[in-house]
Amino acid sequence: MAYNVLVLAAGKGQRMGKEKNKVLLEIKQTPVVIHTCQVFENDEACKGIYLVANKREIDEIQDLLTEFHITKVKQVVEGGRERQESVFFGLQAMKEESNHDPLVLIHDGARPFIKQKEITKVALSAEKMGAAILAVKVKDTIKKVSHHQVQETIDRSSLWAVQTPQAFRLSTIYNAHVEGEKRGFVVTDDASLLEQLGKPVAVVEGDYQNIKLTTPEDLILAEHYFELNHGGNRDADWTRI
Ligand SMILES: Nc1ccn([C@@H]2O[C@H](COP(=O)(O)OP(=O)(O)OP(=O)(O)O)[C@@H](O)[C@H]2O)c(=O)n1
Ligand SMILES: C[C@](O)(CO)[C@H](O)COP(=O)(O)O
Secondary structure, eight states, X not given: OOEEEEEEEXXXXXXXTOSXXXXXXXXXXXXXXXXXXXXXXXXXXXXXXXXXXXXGGHHHHHHHHHHTTOTTEEEXXXXXXXXXXXXXXXXXXXXXXXXXXXXXXXXXXXXXXXXXXXXXXXXXXXXXXXXXXXXXXXXXXXXXXXXXXXXXXXXXXXXXXXXXXXEEEHHHHHHHHHHHHHHTOOOSSSHHHHHHTTOOOEEEEOOTTOOOOOSHHXXXXXXXXXXXXXXXOOOOOGGGX
């Protein structure tokens, strides 16, 4: 099973509240997005990385890719205003370079703790089912709230928290983005486009450690996950940033 991966790094990281884009923050002197790319660089099933970045950060990211020997990057693509647009720009670049219909994994650059096991699981599921996502069962009680009043408690037995990578045939997800644009779909993940078009999406159990670095407290968790996975170096000094 071979695939190309689209790594998304063109956000602003506003919820993180730091001076720089959160995917450029460092864990042990290595930027988050490089940690993410290294996972795919080391996966022999990954045949190409397409990295989507902010226009003003492309040169910095190109230098980082060289410095950290990320050799599988085929293109660094300029992102869009929203994640959905960034994905579409990345898919367009991938489609222009592909002479076949490869499996494509779409992954948040802000999720550096993705593991090989989950990548393989979601890719194999998509190869079989056409589309697959990683998700983990929610652990909290979820309520619908309006004006600080509980409206409804949602039965959590069927609720899952969705992660990335999300995996598809390139033509499937590219066409879904085109159709979604035509119909004015606004989505926060790519599988939603297929769902709204009535197409099936398989769910593969993910790993709770595959967190998306979003708010400052995620950085504390990231430091511990890094130690857990890379040995006990406490070099991740978030106060430096
Ligand atoms: N226009 C955008 C927005 C987001 N992303 C990427 O999509 C992933 C998930 O998005 P999110 O966590 O929301 O990142 P930001 O948009 O940067 O965060 P915020 O909403 O706090 O600004 C991130 O790796 C982010 O870099 C992107 O490539 N292009
Ligand atoms: C794609 C995603 O990570 C799945 O949970 C999530 O939807 C991204 O949302 P964000 O607001 O762009 O971080």
